[in-house]
Structure formats: structure tokens, C-alpha cells
Amino acid sequence: MKKQFTLLSCLGLLACTPNPLEKQSQPSPQASASASASASASASASASLPPISSEDLALITEANLHFQALTAKTTPNPDQVALGKMLFYDPRLSINNKISCKSCHNLESFGVDNRATSLGHVSQTGTRNAPTVLNAVYNKTQFWDGRAKDLQDQAGQPILNPLEMAMPSENAVIQKLSKISGYRDSFQKAFPGQENALTYANLSLALARFEETLITPGRFDQFLQGDGKALNDAEKKGLKAFMNKGCVACHNGPGLGGESFQKFGVIAPYPHQTDPGRYEVSKLEKDRYLFKVPLLRNIEHTQPYFHDGKIADLKEAVRIMAKTEFGDDYSEAQIEELVTFLKSLSGLVPAEAKAAPVLPP
Structure with missing residues (x-):
């Protein structure tokens, strides 16, 4: 023994x-x-x-x-995780109010939709399979081609992709959410001390904080x-x-x-x-x-x-x-x-x- x-x-x-592909470092x-x-x-x-x-x-x-x-790779901030979870499940982040992050990354089916390519706005499809969101925090970069440096960088991109959730701009997303009093309060609670907490950067960060818990x-x-x-x-x-x-x-x-x-x-x-x-x-x-x-x-x-x-x-x-x-x-x-x-x-x-x-x- x-x-x-x-x-x-x-x-x-x-x-x-x-x-x-990377040099070793201390x-x-x-x-x-x-x-x-x-x-x-x-x-x-x-x-x-x-x-x-x-x-x-x-x-x-x-x-x-x-x-x-x-x-766990991070110590979760409960308020940011709770906000990120709401955003993850909310189809109002899409232009037609029908598509959420969960649509392609269903946690009931291990973070995927089991489709070759996911259905986006007006049933459009891309060319790549949606990878699982589970344990994604362990990816050194995000997306198949690594175009996002981390989860926060990745989380904001599908919302603006015309083939996916198809919102026209970051500002359009924030304007939409600002009309929902519950989100105004939740952003302020998750990011206290900020004069205007309802920003796209904070939205992406909250989504990332929730996804970091999916281990x-x-x-x-x-x-x-x-x-x-x-x-x-x-x-x-x-x-x-x-x-x-x-x-x-x-x-x-x-x-x-x-x-x-x-x-x-x-x-x-x-x-x-x-x-x-x-x-x-x-x-x-x-x-x-x-x-x-x-x-x-x-x-x-x-x-x-x-x-x-x-x-x-x-x-x-x-x-x-x-x-x-x-x-x-x-x-x-x-x-x-x-x-x-x-x-x-x-x-x-x-x-x-x-x-x-x-x-x-």
C-alpha cells in the first residue's frame, strides 16, 4: 500500500x-x-x-x-453563470426568436444536435458539424478552424452569423435585451460596479462562464x-x-x-x-x-x-x-x-x- x-x-x-504545434514553455x-x-x-x-x-x-x-x-478550470461566479444559462437557453438572441444556443448544443443529447450540419435561420445550414459544448473549456481554441481564441470569443459569434442566429449587429442584440427588464437587472447583478453592464462583451462572457461549468x-x-x-x-x-x-x-x-x-x-x-x-x-x-x-x-x-x-x-x-x-x-x-x-x-x-x-x- x-x-x-x-x-x-x-x-x-x-x-x-x-x-x-506549440513550443514548450516553463x-x-x-x-x-x-x-x-x-x-x-x-x-x-x-x-x-x-x-x-x-x-x-x-x-x-x-x-x-x-x-x-x-x-473545474475556473471558480464560477454564480451570478454570471446564472445569467449565461438564461442566455444559452433563450431563443430571443436570434432574429426570429426561435433559435437558441441550446438548439445546436442540446445538453440533453450531450451538447450536440446529432445532425451533420445544424439548422439555422430559415433552415439554412453551414458546412461544418456543431461540436459538443461539453468540456469545451479544454479546447485551446474554439471552432474547427480555431478562429476563436477562447469560449468568450466563440460565444458571441453564432448570434451574429447570418446562417445561424442571424442578428444583424451587436448593438441590435443589446437593444433587444435592454427592453427586457429582467435582463437589465441580471446583467447589473452579474457585473456590479459597471455603469452600463448590459454590453455584448458581458453577454459573451456570461455565456462562457456558464459553458465553463459543463464538465x-x-x-x-x-x-x-x-x-x-x-x-x-x-x-x-x-x-x-x-x-x-x-x-x-x-x-x-x-x-x-x-x-x-x-x-x-x-x-x-x-x-x-x-x-x-x-x-x-x-x-x-x-x-x-x-x-x-x-x-x-x-x-x-x-x-x-x-x-x-x-x-x-x-x-x-x-x-x-x-x-x-x-x-x-x-x-x-x-x-x-x-x-x-x-x-x-x-x-x-x-x-x-x-x-x-x-x-x-
Whole structure:
């Protein structure tokens, strides 16, 4: 037990695979403090964990080299979160009063609408699949092409997109909300001390604060924290395959993705490829067909898959990834192995977030 306690105490300090598109840097004091706190928490938790086999201990140790358990990234401001939740559910943020953030990011279906491309204003569709909003705080940038630097930057864009919620301007949104006394009061409460709290920047920030609470820890996190029985034997076998086959080169960190941009079609071309990816943002040829690596948390429930939503079946998505990224033709058994592990990445959507708020009249 002493060996187990010592090793589990260190798990919070193990780093994930470096982002291949960014230079490594020294950890900030805040990051060091966070790591120390994580290590202390792991040490405390380990005392109550059941005995663990040496094989499980080795697998947990290796897994912690690539992944981290989900934990809250910010200390939520309750008033800002409450305001953000109302805005998230309110269709009045759209030009026709019919489309809300929830329309495409339904928390009852793991933060997606399970459509290849979402229906926007007058049933228009874009060209990209709506990614899950769950655990989106773990993305280093937002959108498939990374055009938004963070959640706040992302949250304000769909409201003004003519294909989505289609409001004509930030000012039009604020004028609309300013006629609702409940929102005037809620903005002032969420952002006290500001002479005029009802601004588009505060609207985007409140939405981001709510979305930061949409974290879904599950059995995989319990395993990373030292509970060897949290995953069954088939799931552990799939985890080993996921690491040994090299999937962790891109799908790492707390969200198992979201930390880098990678080319879709490294070895073989993706058969449906028409989207230039990050090239649309950077106009750099090296970014053609690069997309942000998607999070794999809750992947069992967030179909259809890929940036274009062309693939509805998780096994088929794994088959395509093996071919395009590794040049391999996986057997059915190999695919089943990986899919079994991927299904262990499901967690619980916070019940409070799923409960629809009372919107101001």
C-alpha cells in the first residue's frame, strides 16, 4: 500500500504529451500551484481507494503521462453563470426568436444536435458539424478552424452569423435585451460596479462562464485518479491499444483532444474532403486540411463525426482514422477494442445545467 500511495501522490504532476504545434514553455506559477494541489488531492484520495494490482498501477501510471482527470478550470461566479444559462437557453438572441444556443448544443443529447450540419435561420445550414459544448473549456481554441481564441470569443459569434442566429449587429442584440427588464437587472447583478453592464462583451462572457461549468467527469477520471476497478478488462485493453497505436499523439490532455491542429489525411486522403480547414483563417498553405483535433469525451453520444458530420457510426469513424492517419486497415477486432475504450469516456452532464431556467418575460 505504501508503494501505491507514493505513486498515486505523483500522478497529478505528470505532464501530457506536448502540443506538436506549440513550443514548450516553463509552467507558470499558477500551473505549478495547480499541479501541487492536484498531487495533494490524489494523495488524499488514494487512502480511500481499494487495493490495486501492479498491472493496473502500471497502466494508470502510463495513462497519466497522456491524460488528466477533468477538474473545474475556473471558480464560477454564480451570478454570471446564472445569467449565461438564461442566455444559452433563450431563443430571443436570434432574429426570429426561435433559435437558441441550446438548439445546436442540446445538453440533453450531450451538447450536440446529432445532425451533420445544424439548422439555422430559415433552415439554412453551414458546412461544418456543431461540436459538443461539453468540456469545451479544454479546447485551446474554439471552432474547427480555431478562429476563436477562447469560449468568450466563440460565444458571441453564432448570434451574429447570418446562417445561424442571424442578428444583424451587436448593438441590435443589446437593444433587444435592454427592453427586457429582467435582463437589465441580471446583467447589473452579474457585473456590479459597471455603469452600463448590459454590453455584448458581458453577454459573451456570461455565456462562457456558464459553458465553463459543463464538465462531465466519469469512470475514466476515476481510473486516472487511481481506481483500478473503474474500467473493466475490455476497456483497459482498449486503452492500451489507444496508447500503443499512437492515437495519443493527437488525442491527449484532459479532453483527449482540443490541444492541436492536425491534417485530416496524413497518409491517405479523407474521401469526403472539400473543406480547406484552418487555411480559411490563416491563408497559409501549410494549414490546408488542418483541423482542430476534436475532444473524445462523450464521443459515443456525439455522432455524427468529423468536421463535416459525414460519418454516423463510431466504428466507421475509427476505421477511417486508421486509414487516413496511420495507413492501416484495422480488423474488426482491433476496431471493437478501440471503440470499447472510447465508450468509457462518457460522463454525466451536470443536472443543474440541463434544467431549463425561467427566462425573464
